[in-house]
Amino acid sequence: MKIINSISEMQQISQAARRAGERIVLVPTMGFLHEGHASLMREGRRRGELLVTSIFVNPTQFGAGDDFDCYPRDLERDCALAAAAGVDLIFAPTAGEMYPVGYQTWVDVEKISLPLCGASRPGHFRGVTTVVTKLFNAVLPHLALFGRKDFQQLAVIRRMTADLNLPVEIVGMPIVREADGLAMSSRNAYLSVEERRSALCLSRALNDARQRYRQGTRAVTELLAGVLAIIGAEPKGVIDYAECRDAETLEEVTTAGDDTLLALAVRIGTTRLIDNCLLGEEN
Numbered sequence: 001m002k003i004i005n006s007i008s009e010m011q012q013i014s015q016a017a018r019r020a021g022e023r024i025v026l027v028p029t030m031g032f033l034h035e036g037h038a039s040l041m042r043e044g045r046r047r048g049e050l051l052v053t054s055i056f057v058n059p060t061q062f063g064a065g066d067d068f069d070c071y072p073r074d075l076e077r078d079c080a081l082a083a084a085a086g087v088d089l090i091f092a093p094t095a096g097e098m099y100p101v102g103y104q105t106w107v108d109v110e111k112i113s114l115p116l117c118g119a120s121r122p123g124h125f126r127g128v129t130t131v132v133t134k135l136f137n138a139v140l141p142h143l144a145l146f147g148r149k150d151f152q153q154l155a156v157i158r159r160m161t162a163d164l165n166l167p168v169e170i171v172g173m174p175i176v177r178e179a180d181g182l183a184m185s186s187r188n189a190y191l192s193v194e195e196r197r198s199a200l201c202l203s204r205a206l207n208d209a210r211q212r213y214r215q216g217t218r219a220v221t222e223l224l225a226g227v228l229a230i231i232g233a234e235p236k237g238v239i240d241y242a243e244c245r246d247a248e249t250l251e252e253v254t255t256a257g258d259d260t261l262l263a264l265a266v267r268i269g270t271t272r273l274i275d276n277c278l279l280g281e282e283n
C-alpha cells in the first residue's frame with residue numbers, strides 16, 4: 001500500500017485510474033483509525049477499483065482552544081488497519097501542501113452549518129467543507145463515504161456536493177458502536193477508565209428516547225426532558241447540546257416523527273463527544 005504526500009502525484013494517479021476505467025472511492029479521515037473507519041473502507045472496497053483513504057488532521061476545522069495539537073496521531077498503526085481493510089493508497093498531505101503560504105479560498109455552506117456543532121464550534125464546518133472540496137480535487141473520486149456519527153457533517157457535505165454540482169456520489173454509513181453502546185470515535189482515546197464508563201450516558205439517553213418514541217411520545221420537549229435527566233444524572237457529563245431536528249434540513253421540530261434526528265454533544269471531563277439517532281430507527 002503506497003503513501004502519497006503530494007497533491008499533484010495523487011491527481012496523476014487518479015487521472016490514470018480514470019483513463020483505465022477504474023472507479024475511485026475515497027474514505028476521508030483524520031487518522032487514528034478505528035473499526036468505524038474500517039467499516040467505511042470495507043464498503044468502499046466493494047464499490048470501486050481504486051480505494052483511497054486520506055489521513056489529514058485538518059487545522060482549519062479546529063477552533064482556538066480545540067484539540068488540534070493533541071489530536072491522536074499514529075500513521076504506522078493507521079497504515080496497518082487500512083491495509084487490512086483493503087485500501088490501495090493512503091493520501092497523507094502535509095498542512096503546507098494543503099494550505100500553502102498565501103492560501104485564501106474557503107467553501108462555506110450557509111444555513112445547515114449554523115446549528116448544533118456549527119453553533120458550538122464556529123468556523124468548524126467551513127474548515128470541513130473546504131478541506132473535503134480540496135480532497136475531492138486531489139483524489140478525484142467517483143464516490144466518497146462518510147460515517148453518520150457526524151450526522152451534520154454528512155448533511156453539510158451532501159448540500160455542498162449538490163450545490164456545487166460536484167461529480168461525487170456521497171454515501172453515509174451507519175454508526176459503529178463498541179459492545180456496550182459507545183459510538184466509536186478517535187476522541188474516545190482521551191477518556192480515562194472512569195470517563196469511559198460515564199460516556200455511556202450518550203447512547204443510554206438515545207436508546208431511552210427511541211423507546212419512548214416507540215411507546216408513543218411525540219412531544220420533543222418530553223423526549224428531551226428524558227435525555228436531560230439521564231445525562232444530568234452523570235456527574236462527569238455536561239451537555240453542549242441535545243436537540244431534535246429534521247434529518248434533512250436540520251431545522252428544529254416540536255413534534256417528533258420517524259425521521260427526526262436526535263443529536264447530542266456532551267462533554268465528559270474535557271472530552272467532547274457527539275452521538276445521534278433517528279427516532280424511528282430500530283437499532
Ligand code: PAF
Binds near residue numbers: 028030056061
Ligand atoms: O470526519 C472527519 O474525520 C473529518 O471531518 C473529515 C471529513 C476527514 C474532514 O477533515
